[in-house]
Amino acid sequence: MKHRTLRTALITALVIPLGACASLTENVEDLFEAPPPEVAGLVTLAERYTTERDPQDNVDSAATWHGPAGQHWLIATAKETDRLLVYDAVNGKPLQKVGASGTALGQFERPNGVFVIDDLALIVERDNRRVQVMRLPDFAPLMHFGSDGEDALQKPYGLWVQKLASNDYRVWVTDNYETADEQIPADAQLDKRVQQFLLRETAEGFTAQRERRFGDTAGRGRLKVVESIWGDPQQGLLMVADEEEQVERNIKVYRMDGQFSGQRMGGGVFHYQPEGIALYTCADGSGWWFAADQGKKANYFHVFERRSLEYYGSFSGEITLNTDGVWMTQTPSPGFPGGAFFAVHDDGNVAAFDLTEILTSMNLSTCAAPAP
Structure with missing residues (x-):
């Protein structure tokens, strides 16, 4: 997320002539990013591949799908061109582009977060203020939710989905609504930074019911600038990245009932913006949290112990x-026997890393993934 701060507005007013392009503003803003810090013990790894790059797409998030016919797909959202980019997850080869600008089913307006579970792809559309559900492998549009009622999503960004019994899913969506002048709302208005829905498949199709909305309005659990979210059902926790630049950058740890746990992960670790989150899980309950530290001069992926944080x-x-979204898969595929880790690269494409190489290079314990 590129949050428009007062600092950026002042820079624009002072140094950008009327009619100058927006990209110049971004370049001036880059001058204020802190120089790359020294990160003790930093491990640098070569990307296995990067997908073809088109900066016009403005890629934000990615997810993988492992189909019953042996498909290994990497699906990325393109915010500016309003479509999904589909690649072969094994080698990054382009396969297809899905969607176009619009409000109808199968169309998108600034797709941001994407999540794949079973044969469903859920896509957050910021400017349509909704979550669209599609069936794979055909990307058949099924329904959308979140845009109705007085509690409608206002500026949604990220999502995480939990499989429940039968054909039910619970969906958490972050909502980074702002004031009319694009500022962070007053603390008292931060009580609906996350919305929770129950998605259910019936004989007549899918239904979605809003279950709750939450966010602390005071203290350590306030969610100032939100986008990425990920959950750990075994621990009963939700990790919500807070990108606010003027305070300590960290990940707020909520419980799945919407209550702040009192914990924050990564305080003092993040140098830039806490962004994409992923979880490496083991059947015995151990594992590792991965979180992107989004910087334009340097970019890090921090690792935290699953239980202790x-x-x-x-x-x-x-x-x-400059990584926004990340995605981890522990499903083996050709060339990635222990799974893969994907990270968006500077708004234009996606980089692939071998998950086993990450774990061994960092001396992280490995394990068999839990049964689905």
Whole structure:
């Protein structure tokens, strides 16, 4: 997320002539990013591949699908061109582009977060203020939700989905609504930063019911600037990245009932913006949290112990910068026998890393993934 701060507005007013392009503003803003810090024990790894790059797409998030016919797909959202980009997850080869601009089913307006579970792809559309549900492999549009009622999503960004019994799913969506002048609302208005829905498949199709909305309005659990979210059902926790630049950057730890746990992960570790989150899980309950530290001059992926939430270490790619979304798959595929880790690279494409190489290079314990 590129949050428009007062600092950016002042820079624009002072140094950008009327009619100058927006990209110049971004370049001036880049001058204020802190120089790359020294990260003790940093491991640098080569990307296995990067997908073809088109900066016009403005890629934000990615997810993988492992189909019953042997498909291994990497699906990325393109915010500016309003479509999904589909690649072969094994080698990054382009397969297809899905969707176009619009409000109808099968169309998108600034698709941001994407989540794949079973044969469903759920896509957050910021400017349509909804979550669209599609069936794979055909990307058949099924329904959308979140845009109705007085509690409608206002500026949704990220999502995480939990499989429940039968054909039910619970969906959490972050909502980074702002004031009319694009500022962070007053603390008292931060009580609906996350919305929770129950998605259910019936004989007549899918239904979605809003279950709750939540966010602390005071204290350590306030969610100022939200986008990425991920859950750990075994621990009963939700991790919500807070990107606010003027305070300590960290990940707020909520419980799945919408209550703040009192914990924050990564305080003092993040140098830039806490962004994409992923979880490496083991059947015995152990594992590792991965979180992107989004910087344009340097870009890190920090690792935390699953149970204690304590910081363990960091790695980076040789070329990957400015990462928004990440996605981890523990499903083996050709060339990635222990799974893969994907990270968006500088708004234009996606970088792939071998998950086994990450784990062994950082001396992280490995395990068999839990049964689905």
